[in-house]
Amino acid sequence: MTSRPSALISIHNLTIAFPDETGERFTPVVKDVSLTVGRHEILGLVGESGSGKTQTALAILALTRPPGRVVGGSVLVDGEDVVGMDEAELRRVRGKKAAMIFQSPRTSLNPLMTIGDQIGRVYQRHRGLGKSAARTASLAMLRRVGIAGPERVAASYPHQLSGGMAQRVMIGMMVACGPELLIADEPTTGLDVTIQAQIFDLIQEVQAETGMSVLLITHDLGVVAETCHRVAVMQAGRVVEIAPVAELFARPRHPYTIRLLGALLRPDQPFDLTRETMQVSPETVLEIEGRHYRAVSVDSWAAKGVSTPELVEVGPEHVVLCHVTEVGAPIVAGAST
């Protein structure tokens, strides 16, 4: 896989497992994931529910919840491996290096504290500001994230905010930490489409302004197309394809990505009545420098028990999970061209 020396986040062969009911056997939910987040980029992490997106992201903050645990690999945050760090070391990472916003902002906020006090505390702790300077900074941040009437909102409690306002507040609070990476995990779940658009516009504006990196977890390829620079696609715990956003949409190579893009509903085009139900072969044969590799979907190789797949470079910044057993000639001509 491509190694980006300047990457802010560099995940290598990460495997995270959870125990079954007996507590004896561990089942991996994230399998051998390698992934980087560059500086100043917005990386989309896409996949269906249970594909391991959130677990991968939580590992960046060493927030894998016991009894789940990282059983292999490393997660370098600005060059330092957070796997195995103690709490004191992690405090230097969380907030400062990477901060995260979640699906339900209201449950992430402290219900007993006013919004102004909560943001103020961030400025006091992470930026070392005094009380009144923190208050001024908090109001400025609320204004920055598009809150009309920041004084009124600062005096409010979380339950008094709408979902969209609460997410704006969360973004403001995390940005106040001055993180180099903002992780946004499905930040608009449950919000209306007009509010969703405003939240993603805000994330893009703040990213452009501060130069922070963003890891955006979503299942919505429309959001990815409009927001992200690069995309990593996950299926059943594995990253199956990574590419710049335009490249991924134009030339998906992994059968799973092809299937996802084939299942898109377009709001900007009439429905194609002649469209045939997408039948994607579980294998795609890729030709790379005159040799052929098999990109095999996760479900199909598990059944076959074949070799461990690897991310193979198929184009500039474009990698696909493949079996490196070379095949002599294309067996199945998939959508690869």
Next chain:
Amino acid sequence: MIESNGGAVANPLIDVRGLRKIFSAHGGRVYAVNGVSFQIEAGEAVALVGESGSGKSTVAKCLVRLIDPSEGQIVFRGQDVTKLGEGEFRPLRSRIQMVFQDPTMSLNPRLTVKQTLSEPLKLHGVVRNGSLDGQLGELMDLVNLDRRLLGRRPHQLSGGQKQRVGIARAIATRPDFVVLDEPTSSLDMSIRIQIIDLLRRLQGELGMTYLFISHDLSTVRSLCSRVIVMYLGTVVEEGPVEEIFTNPKHPYTQALLSAVPIPDPTRRHERRRIVLPGETPHLAAPPVGCPLADRCPYVQPSHRVGTIPFFEVGPGGHRAACLLYAPDGDGVRR
């Protein structure tokens, strides 16, 4: 407020007239639906779209009589069903069915698929003697479910399979009219399109009429032939699906459509987002004038009084409740 005038269909399957629903909550009142009128012809697939607080789900619940409206009529095949008692309405229950948003919540976890699907058949006396198993098999085939799943309980099914059971239950009695309340919103994207394909095919094969309640405009465009847009308890625009998507007229519809993400990175820079300031308010009093007045960039003082009529704005019964389109030039735009 807005009043419906015209756009009449000769013999509609469903005719909703001046529907209102006021909820009492926390000592106050919420004006959820404020005078909604529309008609649905047999065989149509109509979308009712809007964001939270638009009243679309309340309208749906009134249609299947999960709740009673405060005012107005719902006329089904010429019969005002709002006047019927529970006993009188029962025979109509088999003709009017609903598919719910979350199949995990709407299926009884203790019943097998077979028990779930047998219930409507027995209850409505649709079972021909001794033919229950045959009918169940046909039903499973119709929704593309393996007949072997009949013995399973909901927790042994995937999300997509559960929603297929929910659809099978709704169509078991071969209803004329099915209300689909966000039936794909809890499903993963690759499953979503399969359910859309299934709903399209069933409509063609069984000749059902759909009212599809949704905030997901991509799904609406792929399933429906006509769209009704609601905002704050009123209908603000309606028309043929392609008209609404390519030529939206009401400022609210324009803002709504401009917010839908387009899954095509090559179009990223063409997008022009129309942002309405603020958020949908809660109505503690009946709205006066245009419900969008406080958020609309084109608002005029005259828009804040009286009732806003519909104006014809395009072909195929495309109409918008917006004074910008008044023929006497009350508006300032177009």
